[in-house]
Amino acid sequence: MIDFYGNRLNTYKASLHTHSTNSDGSYSPDKVIELYKGQGYDVLAFTDHGFVTKTAELDGKGMTLIQSLEMHPKSPSPNSPWHLVALNVSDQFMYDSQREAQSLIDYAVADGAMVICAHPYWCGFTSAQIAALKNISAIEVYNTSTRYIGRQFSMQTWDELSDMGHVYPVTAVDDMHSSHDLFRGWTVIAAADKSIGSVMDALKHGRFYATMGPEFTRLSYKDHVFEASFSPCCEVIGLTNPPRGFCVAVEDKDGYGTGTETLTECRIKIPVNEQSDRWFRLQIKDEKGRYAWSAPIVIPAGQ
Ligand SMILES: [Zn+2]
Numbered sequence: 001m002i003d004f005y006g007n008r009l010n011t012y013k014a015s016l017h018t019h020s021t022n023s024d025g026s027y028s029p030d031k032v033i034e035l036y037k038g039q040g041y042d043v044l045a046f047t048d049h050g051f052v053t054k055t056a057e058l059d060g061k062g063m064t065l066i067q068s069l070e071m072h073p074k075s076p077s078p079n080s081p082w083h084l085v086a087l088n089v090s091d092q093f094m095y096d097s098q099r100e101a102q103s104l105i106d107y108a109v110a111d112g113a114m115v116i117c118a119h120p121y122w123c124g125f126t127s128a129q130i131a132a133l134k135n136i137s138a139i140e141v142y143n144t145s146t147r148y149i150g151r152q153f154s155m156q157t158w159d160e161l162s163d164m165g166h167v168y169p170v171t172a173v174d175d176m177h178s179s180h181d182l183f184r185g186w187t188v189i190a191a192a193d194k195s196i197g198s199v200m201d202a203l204k205h206g207r208f209y210a211t212m213g214p215e216f217t218r219l220s221y222k223d224h225v226f227e228a229s230f231s232p233c234c235e236v237i238g239l240t241n242p243p244r245g246f247c248v249a250v251e252d253k254d255g256y257g258t259g260t261e262t263l264t265e266c267r268i269k270i271p272v273n274e275q276s277d278r279w280f281r282l283q284i285k286d287e288k289g290r291y292a293w294s295a296p297i298v299i300p301a302g303q
């Protein structure tokens with residue numbers, strides 16, 4: 001359960017970027033289901049490259065399967081085409097890799113899908129390039145499959161987008177292709193139940209957070225005070241428009257080498273920004289170095 005800004009909701013562990021033998025993954029869809037079910041996942045999206053894995057043909061073993069794919073239209077980057085995860089496409093969805101990116105995104109959204117910009121730091125997409133896309137709903141902040149080349153985190157790209165007024169929630173994903181990508185990043189969805197309707201409603205309305213391990217049990221913002229409760233963490237930082245920030249806990253905060261405190265809650269008073277909207281998000285890290293990230297909230301100027 002989570003108290004998500006005043007709503008008590010169930011939490012569902014989701015793998016929202018997963019490959020299979022339907023593209024370049026090493027496991028069959030049935031094996032992928034078995035693996036993720038075995039680790040307590042509730043929701044699984046197959047996101048094969050340019051291929052819609054039909055969920056009606058699979059037994060989710062109790063997990064909610066989201067019919068999805070990863071799309072690769074041409075991008076403005078010399079390094080890579082776009083990598084865009086489209087969650088919840090219909091049986092009628094026709095993928096055309098030659099279609100221009102914005103047109104493809106608009107088509108997917110009209111089909112009922114939610115489109116997420118995958119692993120921007122890996123591909124070298126700049127925040128300005130992503131900001132030009134309309135109709136995307138989230139950014140991947142963590143991607144296990146790129147940790148071997150040091151490009152698993154996309155926090156800076158995410159925050160630059162927020163600075164530009166493009167404030168997105170984030171997912172953490174395995175982008176699983178083979179065994180070494182398993183179970184290191186996932187998305188926690190806050191919803192009344194795990195029907196596909198409730199799950200997609202929660203995703204489309206930002207009721208989720210990204211994690212590599214730590215769990216939030218409460219997120220709250222009221223009267224300029226942000227509060228959160230979470231599993232034990234030794235680094236707790238509130239990020240906001242630069243150059244400010246809010247340090248609740250960080251290793252050797254006082255510089256005396258006295259070690260690190262472990263917290264399970266925080267309370268941050270956020271000053272009013274008179275001139276412009278403020279975004280705010282909480283980032284926590286446990287003793288194993290695993291992060292969790294809350295979605296940013298926006299506090300309107302002067303309020
Ligand atoms: Zn990709």
Ligand SMILES: [Zn+2]
Pocket residue numbers: 017018019047070175
């Ligand atoms: Zn992928």
